Amino acid sequence: MVGKNCFAIASDRRLGVQLQTIATDFQRVFKIHDKLYIGLSGLATDAQTLYQRLVFRHKLYQLREERDMKPETFASLVSAILYERRFGPYFCQPVIAGLGENDEPFICTMDCIGAKELAKDFVVSGTSSESLYGACESMYKPNMEPEELFETVSQALMASVDRDCLAGWGGHVFIVTPTEVQERVVKGRMD
Amino acid sequence: MGDSQYSFSLTTFSPSGKLVQIEHALTAVGSGQTSLGIKASNGVVIATEKKLPSILVDETSVQKIQALTPNIGVVYSGMGPDFRVLVRKSRKQAQQYYRLYKEHIPVTQLVRETAAVMQEFTQSGGVRPFGVSLLIAGYDDNGPQLYQVDPSGSYFSWKASAMGKNVSNAKTFLEKRYTEDMELDDAIHTAILTLKEGYEGQISSNNIEIGVIRSDREFRVLSPAEIKDFLEEVE
Numbered sequence: 444m445v446g447k448n449c450f451a452i453a454s455d456r457r458l459g460v461q462l463q464t465i466a467t468d469f470q471r472v473f474k475i476h477d478k479l480y481i482g483l484s485g486l487a488t489d490a491q492t493l494y495q496r497l498v499f500r501h502k503l504y505q506l507r508e509e510r511d512m513k514p515e516t517f518a519s520l521v522s523a524i525l526y527e528r529r530f531g532p533y534f535c536q537p538v539i540a541g542l543g544e545n546d547e548p549f550i551c552t553m554d555c556i557g558a559k560e561l562a563k564d565f566v567v568s569g570t571s572s573e574s575l576y577g578a579c580e581s582m583y584k585p586n587m588e589p590e591e592l593f594e595t596v597s598q599a600l601m602a603s604v605d606r607d608c609l610a611g612w613g614g615h616v617f618i619v620t621p622t623e624v625q626e627r628v629v630k631g632r633m634d
Numbered sequence: 635m636g637d638s639q640y641s642f643s644l645t646t647f648s649p650s651g652k653l654v655q656i657e658h659a660l661t662a663v664g665s666g667q668t669s670l671g672i673k674a675s676n677g678v679v680i681a682t683e684k685k686l687p688s689i690l691v692d693e694t695s696v697q698k699i700q701a702l703t704p705n706i707g708v709v710y711s712g713m714g715p716d717f718r719v720l721v722r723k724s725r726k727q728a729q730q731y732y733r734l735y736k737e738h739i740p741v742t743q744l745v746r747e748t749a750a751v752m753q754e755f756t757q758s759g760g761v762r763p764f765g766v767s768l769l770i771a772g773y774d775d776n777g778p779q780l781y782q783v784d785p786s787g788s789y790f791s792w793k794a795s796a797m798g799k800n801v802s803n804a805k806t807f808l809e810k811r812y813t814e815d816m817e818l819d820d821a822i823h824t825a826i827l828t829l830k831e832g833y834e835g836q837i838s839s840n841n842i843e844i845g846v847i848r849s850d851r852e853f854r855v856l857s858p859a860e861i862k863d864f865l866e867e868v869e
Contacts, residue, residue: 507743507746508740508742508743513737515736515737516735516736516737519734519735519736519737520734520735523733523734
């Protein structure tokens with residue numbers, strides 16, 4: 444979700460196989476560089492492999508071009524990598540959030556074969572995505588400061604995953620501003 | 635010298651540590667028509683002689699300066715056909731970069747990849763090195779840039795450089811005339827004067843080619859009419 448010169452990216456913490464919960468501290472939001480984060484929902488193995496491949500590409504890019512990748516460029520790269528597997532896809536929906544030129548917040552999501560969707564306010568993915576769309580739509584306000592953004596994102600996330608039996612067990616929220624990153628674990632219904 | 639015994643195979647070092655085929659490629663470049671480039675504070679200019687073998691040749695069909703991307707241009711000294719192949723490969727690489735990142739390729743990256751292609755042809759079987767040296771001029775987020783790429787695949791960033799027949803005179807002339815804060819129009823005049831120095835015969839708007847890139851980041855080859863204006867200013 445986009446705020447004033449900042450953005451928030453959050454996920455739940457459940458890792459499960461249909462109805463069995465395997466872990467309650469699974470990390471789904473990863474850092475690419477200080478001002479670029481990617482959240483990967485869907486099949487856990489694909490999320491981890493895709494993250495490793497993206498970090499690999501980004502590190503090579505950093506070495507060759509001696510600079511960090513811009514969020515828009517990174518989104519194009521993720522889209523290209525996903526489309527390479529058009530007929531045997533990664534079962535992942537990424538959510539990309541970063542601070543671009545002049546620290547402008549940038550967010551986008553895509554489907555598992557790389558169809559990019561840019562947004563100015565919020566993007567969602569995962570099993571509770573329909574719930575999340577509703578919650579974010581009603582709670583979102585433009586130009587929120589980091590503290591207010593954190594409250595809004597946490598409330599929207601908790602409200603949506605509580606209604607979804609395949610998601611939950613707490614939340615993991617990152618608030619990223621040009622100067623710092625706040626990482627917080629939100630306590631929710633543990634069921 | 636034992637060197638000549640090693641000049642048959644590209645992929646064999648001579649005892650003196652040289653790849654003799656590359657030396658020969660540089661000789662081919664050195665007998666090509668003079669070309670030069672100058673990096674100004676607000677742009678880059680590249681220029682070359684365009685001496686045609688006969689007055690019957692249609693000079694509008696000969697284009698020695700080519701654009702690789704909208705903001706990067708290139709000129710050469712040496713073998714024209716080799717140049718055409720390299721231009722084709724570089725353009726493809728630039729487009730592949732754009733397709734992957736939806737961002738225009740930075741000048742240094744394109745130079746690096748073109749140089750890598752030229753190096754491949756010095757370390758494979760059954761091929762020969764390219765008989766051209768390139769001067770690549772571009773303007774991107776790091777400002778105006780000018781690079782020279784040799785047949786061996788080594789590349790250098792230059793403030794001003796020349797290649798081809800008249801290289802030593804041209805470089806001496808450029809060394810004297812170059813200033814750090816030169817503006818692009820001054821640089822174009824200096825380029826024309828440098829070409830004039832070594833030109834056998836009368837220089838005119840039909841037998842030189844000039845390409846410029848300004849801070850608007852659009853690479854353009856000047857038309858004969860524009861070249862004529864600059865020539866008149868220089869006289």
